[in-house]
Amino acid sequence: MxxxxxxxxxxxxxxxxxxxxxxSTIRAKHIGRDIAASLKNLIGGELKGYTELMTESRAEATDRMCKQAEQFGANAVINVRYATSSVAQGAAELFAYGTAVVVKPEA
Amino acid sequence: MDISGLVIFVVLMALGYIAGTMAERKHYKSIERREAAMLRQPIVTYEDMETPEGKRVRKAKMVTGSAVISTDYFKRFLASLRFFFGGRVKSYESLLDRARREAIIRMKQEAVGAKIILGMRIETSNIGSSNRKGKNKGLGAVEALAYGTAVWFDEIRPQTP
Structure with a gap:
């Protein structure tokens, strides 16, 4: 795809x-990660646990989008956009959408 | 406020100031170094592209990069003062700047060997956290996501007769 x-x-x-x-997918990290992040929050810097969480969820959302495209018989998805919204504390919704198409190589 | 509360506050402020400033300086240094190394790979926000003479598109693929960066206790306190008096909230400007630049660098790292990245978009979102329950003070952590389409080219070899 x-x-x-x-x-x-x-x-x-x-x-x-x-x-x-x-x-789309909604994910949360386990409490240990949240505690580690809240400690990291005092001194600032990258919250690696959350970066990981977002990357995983994005991959999952993209995967689901591609599955749907496959069901149509498409072999590509164009104009993909991502959106994020936080539904609850410590959880995030990741949403991916695009247009399913069939493509072939240019002659 | 009793005396132990005050002590904790002062310790957190000092910790936030010293460790936070050091961490930010280190991060900026690393961002600048990596940006300089990847200077010759253009990123554009437009979507049209003409294939250069004598080249052929080998591969086009979506690339993404993201980073969640949080600010420190001291800067969060400074910002809360700013919310009272109004004006430019400098301590949050650097936070967003770091997050976005880091995201772009990570996106570029996924596009090794690509000639150009087309149609780049940046998405920023506030991340909710389980600490500071009910206070709704704003976590001061942001996620920046950069995504675009990386294009790789092949040389077309002249046909030998």
Whole structure:
């Protein structure tokens, strides 16, 4: 599955459109991570636990989006966008959406 | 406020100031070093691209980079004073700047060998945390996400007759 953040795929030609596909996930870290993060919060700097959490959830959301595209019979998703919202303390929703298409290499 | 509360406050302020300032300086140094190393890989926000003469697109792939950065106790206190008097909240400016630049660097690290990154977008969000329950003071931690489409090129070899 090819994904791009732009309206086409360089070097490929779009032959069929399937419309919107999306994937989302809500995740939280275990309490130990939260405690470590709140301590780190005193001296500042990167909260590695949360960076990891966001990266994992983003991969999961993208994966779900691609699964949906596969069901349509698409082989690529173009114009992918990400959105984040925090639903509760310590949890975050990651949302990925894009347009499913079929592409073939340019002659 | 009793005396032990005051002592804890002063200790946290001092810790935040010393460790926080050191950490930020170190982070900026590392950001500048890595940015200099990757200077020759352009990132653009537009989406159109013309394939250069004699080249062919080998691969196009989405690349992402993200970082969650938090500010220290001392700066959070400074910011809360700012919220009272108004004006430029400098201590949060550097926080967002660090998060975004770090995210862009990580995105570039995923695009090793790519000639260009097209259609880059930056997304910033506030991360909720389980500490400071109910106080709703704002955590002072932000996530920056940078994503774009990296394009790799191949040379087209002239056909030998």
């Amino acid at each position: 090819i994904t791009t953040s732009i309206q086409y795929i360089p070097g490929m030609k779009i032959v069929e459109h399937f419309g919107l596909v999306q994937g």
